[in-house]
Amino acid sequence: MGSVKIELRGDLARVMIDNPPVNALGQAVRQGLLQAAVDLAGRAGVKAVVLGCAGRSFVAGADIRELGKPPAEPFLPDVLAAIEAAPVPWVAAIHGTALGGGLEVAMACHGRVAGAQAKLGLPEVTLGIIPGSGGTVRLPRLVPMAEAIALVTLGKPIGAGQALAIGLIDRLTEADVIAAAEALALELVAQGAPHPTLARDLLAGAPIDWAAEEAALRKRSRGAAAPLEALAALRLAAEAPAPEAMAAERARFLRLAASPEAAALRHIFFAERAAGKGLRIDGAVPADLARVGVIGGGTMGAGIATALLLSGSAVHLIERDAAAATAARGRVADTISGSVKRGAISQQQGDAALARLSTGEDYAALADCPLVIEAVFEDMAVKRQVFERLDAVMPADAILATNTSYLDVNVLAAATRDPSRILGLHFFSPAHVMKLLEVVRGDATGSRALATGAALARRLGKVAVVAGVCDGFIGNRVMAAYRRDCEFMLEEGALPQQIDAAMEAFGFAMGIYAVQDMSGLDIAWAQRKARAATRPASERYARIADRLCEAGRLGRKTGKGWYDYAGGSARPDPDVERIILDESARAGRTRRAFSGDEIMARVLRIMQAEGRAILAEGIAESAADIDVVMVTGYGFPRHKGGPMFMAAAG
Numbered sequence: 001m002g003s004v005k006i007e008l009r010g011d012l013a014r015v016m017i018d019n020p021p022v023n024a025l026g027q028a029v030r031q032g033l034l035q036a037a038v039d040l041a042g043r044a045g046v047k048a049v050v051l052g053c054a055g056r057s058f059v060a061g062a063d064i065r066e067l068g069k070p071p072a073e074p075f076l077p078d079v080l081a082a083i084e085a086a087p088v089p090w091v092a093a094i095h096g097t098a099l100g101g102g103l104e105v106a107m108a109c110h111g112r113v114a115g116a117q118a119k120l121g122l123p124e125v126t127l128g129i130i131p132g133s134g135g136t137v138r139l140p141r142l143v144p145m146a147e148a149i150a151l152v153t154l155g156k157p158i159g160a161g162q163a164l165a166i167g168l169i170d171r172l173t174e175a176d177v178i179a180a181a182e183a184l185a186l187e188l189v190a191q192g193a194p195h196p197t198l199a200r201d202l203l204a205g206a207p208i209d210w211a212a213e214e215a216a217l218r219k220r221s222r223g224a225a226a227p228l229e230a231l232a233a234l235r236l237a238a239e240a241p242a243p244e245a246m247a248a249e250r251a252r253f254l255r256l257a258a259s260p261e262a263a264a265l266r267h268i269f270f271a272e273r274a275a276g277k278g279l280r281i282d283g284a285v286p287a288d289l290a291r292v293g294v295i296g297g298g299t300m301g302a303g304i305a306t307a308l309l310l311s312g313s314a315v316h317l318i319e320r321d322a323a324a325a326t327a328a329r330g331r332v333a334d335t336i337s338g339s340v341k342r343g344a345i346s347q348q349q350g351d352a353a354l355a356r357l358s359t360g361e362d363y364a365a366l367a368d369c370p371l372v373i374e375a376v377f378e379d380m381a382v383k384r385q386v387f388e389r390l391d392a393v394m395p396a397d398a399i400l401a402t403n404t405s406y407l408d409v410n411v412l413a414a415a416t417r418d419p420s421r422i423l424g425l426h427f428f429s430p431a432h433v434m435k436l437l438e439v440v441r442g443d444a445t446g447s448r449a450l451a452t453g454a455a456l457a458r459r460l461g462k463v464a465v466v467a468g469v470c471d472g473f474i475g476n477r478v479m480a481a482y483r484r485d486c487e488f489m490l491e492e493g494a495l496p497q498q499i500d501a502a503m504e505a506f507g508f509a510m511g512i513y514a515v516q517d518m519s520g521l522d523i524a525w526a527q528r529k530a531r532a533a534t535r536p537a538s539e540r541y542a543r544i545a546d547r548l549c550e551a552g553r554l555g556r557k558t559g560k561g562w563y564d565y566a567g568g569s570a571r572p573d574p575d576v577e578r579i580i581l582d583e584s585a586r587a588g589r590t591r592r593a594f595s596g597d598e599i600m601a602r603v604l605r606i607m608q609a610e611g612r613a614i615l616a617e618g619i620a621e622s623a624a625d626i627d628v629v630m631v632t633g634y635g636f637p638r639h640k641g642g643p644m645f646m647a648a649a650g
């Protein structure tokens, strides 16, 4: 039977799935499970069945590679119907993760036991689909509807403790999960004929205001269809007989699996896992990351230090003087206590993380850090000096990284004796939250430095994308290009609030002007000034942003930027409109109206053109990497798959 085996142990049977790496429910596994259900139903001596998995995890879901194709028999709902109808109880023994179809399998069993570290969830909406094998119908028969709504519409897995508390599993064990499942199976045998989940009543719970749920979800989903479809499926499960709800769920699942949204989300799923493959170089041993040095403890340095501390590393942070070091420690402490307050980590974990932080001014204290990351001011002279000082004190095999946004990594590398150990590690703000890490490969960056970038990303739970050296690497370069074109649109007749509204309607979390105000207008201003001398006089250049900066409008931090923040929220500002009209006139433009669609089409066109240039120059390793950067670092709606995916899809 290949990937599914039956082991008989007296009057108990074990059905073991073995389909590395994550026991996905490919056709062969479905076939094997069905066969096992049929075989065991016919065996007189078997009292109960435990369903478990080999390897690192219980079933992690449907085989995503099969999802875009026409389904092949046997279909999972039929396999689960056979398990549920078994004459003897089946108990799922869950270790690792039970996700999507994996959790649906477990829910079709008559009992569920999970290891203490297990994670359970229905992440289908993150792939543009909904559970398609009875998940939305069985789940509210095991857990209260409010919990079912959260699990299915958000797609976020929960831990075994929470799963036990809401009724998703029957037992949690710190010991052997198969043995615990066998114990439960024997108890179920003593209770008589197995009780199918589908035959249970819906759990009584607080009444659900479906309209309010839908309104909140619509806002949160930013145009993605699957979460709303998932909610509709649950509503039907609440209001219709189980067979009707099952049939409707399956129809929705099949329709969604063939949708462009699901194709886009599958693309990003695999693109994230393929990203950074070029960093994993055979034989290259990464630097040890148990102790890492950070230079500069401002917004980024403190964020990077926090991310490292939370990953278990010790951090030594260097600042300019004692007062700045104290301020940096305060920033790290505030961020960590924010994570404790949000419940992301315990107080004890927070205290332990902060205890791993040391600060100072003396570079000599960095000598035992195999990796040092600098995040000082975005100024070449300051950064060069930092690298020269590091070069003088660091052991020859230490890896030295810069978090620069735009500066030339090759020039920094040239300030040191051995440029093979220099690379860019471009984090995004807030660094302990954002998933993206651009690993910038300089001309001379060596394999050990690259392997260290990959190891760091893995340790911090980030997606690493390789970028070559250019102005802005991948993400900031694409952003600079469309930001520039947005300013041309301002000159031609649009207003910042219209461009932001068009981007939000497309699915961006924020428009480009709200983003600029949040992160500050000064770094890009400095970059434009640095380029001014070499900018050809014939090149079109909009001066609107420069005029804002000259007026001291640097974004939220100064109370004003593209918007006015007096009163707390962003309001369009007549002063900004005056500057825009003035610059339109100066540039000799006749202002005209822009529709949201026209704005967004133009933004996309520019993103795609810059993406193609980046690929042609070898700055990015693949078009999919550019999509990963835009989706994980720049708020591009995930369910659209990224600009390059959209270009290829036509």
Ligand code: COA
Pocket (backbone or CB within 6 Å): 021, 022, 024, 057, 060, 061, 062, 063, 064, 065, 097, 099, 100, 101, 123, 124, 127, 270, 273, 274
């Ligand atoms: N179908 C096909 N392949 C899958 C898969 C699935 N459901 N889940 C994971 N894989 C593959 C990955 O592509 C990766 O392949 P690669 O090594 O060739 O790149 C490999 O399995 C390991 O996955 P990865 O995500 O790198 O491992 P991890 O240990 O970090 O995470 C999971 C494991 C299961 C938590 C994670 O892979 C996951 O969330 N998978 C998707 C689960 C899901 O959404 N299921 C519902 C489907 S409807």
Ligand code: NAD
Pocket (backbone or CB within 6 Å): 295, 296, 297, 298, 299, 300, 301, 318, 319, 320, 324, 375, 376, 377, 378, 379, 382, 386, 403, 404, 405, 406, 426, 427, 428, 429, 519, 523
């Ligand atoms: P910041 O001004 O908040 O912090 C810079 C810190 O560096 C300050 O605390 C300063 O005291 C310290 N510093 C300056 N010179 C130093 C020196 N010689 N030795 C030790 N410490 C020194 O700036 P930031 O926003 O954190 O940016 C830091 C770097 O990160 C820049 O290169 C920037 O381009 C890059 N970056 C910023 C962002 C962002 O969103 N802010 C995102 C990615 C990358």
